[in-house]
Structure formats: C-alpha cells, structure tokens
Amino acid sequence: MRRVNVAIAGAAMVLAASACGSSSGSTATAGQQARATVSLAGRPLTPAVVAPTTHLIDTNGSPFDVRSETAGRLTFVFFGYTHCPDVCPTTVADIAAALNQQTPAVRARTTLVFVTTDPDRDSPQIIRQWLNQFDASFIGLTGNWTDIAGYATALGLPTIRPEQAPDGSWTVEHVSQVTAFSPDGTARVGYLANATVANYSHDIPLLLENRM
Template identity: 30%
Template sequence: MSFLPKRDRLVAYLVLASLLLTGVAWLFDPGRDATAHAYPAEASFSGGRPAGGSFVLVDQDGQPKTDGDFRGGWTLIYFGYASCADVCPTELATMVGALDLLPEEVESDVSPVLISVDPERDTPALLGEYVPQFHPRLTGLTGTPEQLGPVLQAYGVVAEKRYSGGSAEYSMDHSSFFYLLAPDGRLQAVFHPGLSPEALAGGLSRRIAES
C-alpha cells in the first residue's frame, strides 16, 4: 500500500490475512447452514462488526461524501481504479450483474460504490466518465492519499504500485473483494472475487433476508 506508512501497511496486510482465514474457517465449518455451500466464496461475520469508520471523500461529481451518506440502506463496496485493465472491469460487471438479478425492491435498497485505490490518477472527472459505463447508480469515490489511506486500512485493502519496463506508468496490485454493509454501517459479509453474478446475487439476497 504505497501511500501508507510502513507500519500501517503491515497492519493492513494482517487485517487482510485475517479476512482470508475467516473465509477458510467458514468453508470448513461443519455447523454452517446447509444451504451455505452455494456461496463458497463468502466470508461472513456474525452480527456484523464495525468497518471503514468515518470518512470524507469526493464523488464523481466533485461533491463531498461521508460514510453517513450511505446509512439507511445496504451498501456494496468494491475497491479498484479506473485505469485497471482487467480485474476491476470484470468485478464491477459482476457487481452490477448481481444487482440486476435482485428483486426490484431489494435492488433499489442497495447502493453500489467504487472506492479508488489510485488517488493520484482517479480524479472526480475521470471517475465521472468511468462509473456510468457500469451502472447509473454506481458512486465513485476518491480523495487524497491522506484521505483514502485510512479507509483502505480499515477495510484491510492491500494496494501497491507496480512499475514495469522502467516506465513511469504503473498499475495497481490490489486485493479484490466485495464488502456488504448493513443500513447501520456494520460489515455483514465479504464476497471473494471470481464469483458469477448469479452467485453474488444469491449471497446478497440471503444476507439481506437474514438481517
């Protein structure tokens, strides 16, 4: 996580490792719900737990957005960046495909959000061109490295610049998860990458119905 201090990067790596271990433990828990095998890439947190904390970022329209703006409805967050060539577009397509599969009354209560891991390039104007390509309700959030760093750390997101061939151009190596937050802002589930829209929609429906 190139724009976090070294100590904070270590914390972020440890948090990510904890998330991954939680997912593995969930997979091999013989006491889990009998229907849960349909969602093998979901790591759940019983009762929810605080995640993200307070923040003030900027959306694709240049307007300030705080964590409080997303309270009262469900929020599905993905961390990525507009210059991403493959993983981010694929996972964002999965996100919006899953939303399209939800019943209308459920879909309208879920806010899709992209939080940038590349604040140096992801300006509001760039996100304003990028996010409408995926969904009319997708909110793109960016900010300064100082604003985004604590948010990435709180979610255990790993993000590092990768240069190739001596060029000044870079890509971002980053973790790729979906985070489902309840209307009170508490983390309810983390969905691993590589799901089909149908699998993600099923997991979202189940989590929301169980709340």
C-alpha cells in the same frame, strides 16, 4: 499492474459455525436460529467490520461519508482503479448484472461504492464515466492517499501507494475483496475475484435482511 488477492479471515469456516453447539436448554431466538441455517456464497469476515467514518470525495466533487450516506442500504465496497484491465471491470460488471436480476424494491436498497486506489489519475470525472458503463447509480469516490488508505485499513485491507516508473508506466496494487455492508452498517461477509454473478445474486436479498 499487480493486485493483492487478500485471503478473507475464516474463509474455510462454515457460516453457521458461530451459531452451533446449542444445548437443549438454549435460549437462542428464532431469528438467530433462522440465521444459522442460511448459507451465503460470500466468505465470512472474522471479526465483522463496523462501517467507519470516511473523508472522501464523490464524483460531484463533494465530501462523502460512506457510513452516513449509505445508511440503511446494502452496500458493496470495492477498491480498484479505472485503468485496471481485468479484475476491476469484471467485478463491477458482475455486481451490476446481479442487481439487474433483483426486484425493483431490492435494487433500490442496494448499491456499490467504488473507491479508487489510483487518485493521481482517477479524477472524479473519469471515475463517473467509467462507472456509468456498468450502472449510473454506482457511487465513485476519491480523495488524498492518506484518506483512501485509512479507509482501506479500517476495513482490514492492505494498501500500497501507486508508483510511476521513469518510463511513465504505473504500478498499482489493490485488493480484490468486495466488502458487503448490510443495512445495519456491519460487514460480515466479503467476496474475492472468483465470486460470480450467481453468487452475488443469491446473497443480495439475504444480506438485505441481515440473514447471516
């Protein structure tokens, strides 16, 4: 297995930079000023990503459009595969642990969408069983490769179709980025494989308030 560790655009930027430089005559609202002072552990996405329509299949075998089905919720979107030995289970486990540190109200408004990058081996049933190890409420999606790759591309993430070698082994590449869509349907921050439980736990309440 190989993974692609995508560098998030603007990773070195200070989050408040987009709101700085106001003069004494600024007409910035109080909400904008409040957002400018918030420090998130996630890395800024530049430009921000507006949730696209998707044509994927959930673990019940039903069509699932991520944008409409998760509207009004904080949604972490992560591409990976169930045979992944390291990054995938660690990332999903970290988000599950962070959610367990939230209040019931915050927890109810937050979810993870896991999209397989290995659709030939990851059936809906396999994805469901794998996700249940971490959190039974997490959403698992599959589909044909064209639709999966198209969704990833819309989020600015590269994809390479899995390959099976003559000896039967597989090479699956996937990005390590978790894309965080706030309840307004826009992703302004993402997380790489080095994000911690504490990072997610800190950011979740702020992202729910669109504080970024």
